[in-house]
Amino acid sequence: MKKNGKIVVLGDGGWGTTLSVLLCRKGFPVTLWSPFKDYALYLARYRTNPRYLQGIPIPRSLNITADISCLEGAGLVVAAVPSKYLRNVLMRGRDFVAPLTPVVSVIKGIEDHTLMRMTEVIREVWASKRIVVLSGPTIAQEVARGIPSTAVVSSSDAEGMRKAQDLFMSPAFRIYTNPDTVGVELGGSLKNVIAIACGISDGLGFGTNAKAAIVARGLAEISRLGAAMGAKRDTFAGIAGLGDLVTTCFNPLSRNHSVGERIGKGESVKHILASMKMVAEGVLTTKSACGLARKFGVSMPISQEIYNVLFKHTHPRTAVRNLMERKKKSEGA
Numbered sequence: 036m037k038k039n040g041k042i043v044v045l046g047d048g049g050w051g052t053t054l055s056v057l058l059c060r061k062g063f064p065v066t067l068w069s070p071f072k073d074y075a076l077y078l079a080r081y082r083t084n085p086r087y088l089q090g091i092p093i094p095r096s097l098n099i100t101a102d103i104s105c106l107e108g109a110g111l112v113v114a115a116v117p118s119k120y121l122r123n124v125l126m127r128g129r130d131f132v133a134p135l136t137p138v139v140s141v142i143k144g145i146e147d148h149t150l151m152r153m154t155e156v157i158r159e160v161w162a163s164k165r166i167v168v169l170s171g172p173t174i175a176q177e178v179a180r181g182i183p184s185t186a187v188v189s190s191s192d193a194e195g196m197r198k199a200q201d202l203f204m205s206p207a208f209r210i211y212t213n214p215d216t217v218g219v220e221l222g223g224s225l226k227n228v229i230a231i232a233c234g235i236s237d238g239l240g241f242g243t244n245a246k247a248a249i250v251a252r253g254l255a256e257i258s259r260l261g262a263a264m265g266a267k268r269d270t271f272a273g274i275a276g277l278g279d280l281v282t283t284c285f286n287p288l289s290r291n292h293s294v295g296e297r298i299g300k301g302e303s304v305k306h307i308l309a310s311m312k313m314v315a316e317g318v319l320t321t322k323s324a325c326g327l328a329r330k331f332g333v334s335m336p337i338s339q340e341i342y343n344v345l346f347k348h349t350h351p352r353t354a355v356r357n358l359m360e361r362k363k364k365s366e367g368a
């Protein structure tokens with residue numbers, strides 16, 4: 036990426052704003068696209084994002100707009116809108132982007148009605164030929180504050196992957212490469228379901244034994260599905276797998292964890308979701324995970340119980356009992 040090639044970041048949420056600020060600090064010309072004109076004007080005027088990234092100053096050098104034609108002439112696009120909005124945003128922008136424009140997806144989700152990964156959606160709508168994924172244990176507030184963090188970039192385009200590594204690498208943000216895109220995308224998306232489970236466990240007042248079990252058995256079911264979909268099992272033991280699972284299951288700033296915790300404490304799912312400005316991707320991803328489990332004939336008992344709690348009004352304690360009373364089995368089976 037040349038310093039004179041404009042970078043467009045699609046999405047003014049916590050992560051899109053963090054990455055815009057990081058790239059600005061590195062001296063790149065960056066445009067942040069917000070879906071809402073009023074909020075774009077607010078961000079541009081007050082140089083702070085109280086709705087999604089409190090307390091982080093936005094540099095004057097960051098250009099902010101709600102005009103999707105800002106994509107025209109972009110040297111690189113960072114896709115940072117929640118998964119449920121991605122297809123629509125891509126449709127709005129598709130006349131302004133060429134298939135050879137590099138696109139970095141930092142989105143952690145699986146489209147629920149198609150079961151497509153985000154790179155698949157981008158390829159379908161924009162016919163993009165150069166797509167990279169960035170994923171890992173990256174709670175936005177921590178990265179924005181310069182707290183040491185790591186992530187992985189992944190692509191079948193080796194040169195694009197290395198360029199993306201250079202683009203984001205910073206003194207407090209260390210980037211690795213991993214060509215297993217399916218594994219990196221699945222790891223980042225499916226861990227949100229397990230983070231909801233850990234939140235429920237905390238909300239019910241359980242201890243670290245229960246959470247450790249959810250993390251270990253959650254990772255086992257994520258890896259099982261990933262392997263069936265062609266991912267490498269090693270990827271799930273790395274930064275985009277176990278790494279992201281740990282941060283999301285244990286960090287109180289995680290939106291997925293906090294949705295689970297509130298459920299465990301007795302709030303209704305409907306009430307929790309209505310009260311949130313930010314998006315907890317794990318809610319819809321739970322549906323997708325169960326859809327993929329059925330499609331690939333893989334058992335995902337924790338995801339299935341979370342589905343029952345979220346969408347079938349199963350009481351969390353019933354879900355726990357269902358998991359604890361499953362048929363005896365060996366760990367590797």
Ligand SMILES: NC(=O)C1=CN([C@@H]2O[C@H](COP(=O)(O)OP(=O)(O)OC[C@H]3O[C@@H](n4cnc5c(N)ncnc54)[C@H](O)[C@@H]3O)[C@@H](O)[C@H]2O)C=CC1
Nearest residue numbers: 047048049050051070087115117120142143174175313314
């Ligand atoms: N926040 C974080 O710590 C991290 C988030 N991610 C991922 O980044 C992606 C983006 O999430 P966040 O930046 O966290 O968002 P957020 O939850 O902070 O903010 C919500 C976003 O949704 C947008 N939005 C609301 N209605 C919309 C509509 N109708 N059309 C288009 N956009 C709309 C808002 O403008 C805002 O950008 C997600 O897939 C998330 O999992 C990945 C790593 C870290």
Ligand SMILES: O=C(CO)COP(=O)(O)O
Nearest residue numbers: 171172173174289290291
């Ligand atoms: O993906 C994330 C951390 O890596 C952010 O997690 P939450 O969406 O649960 O806040």
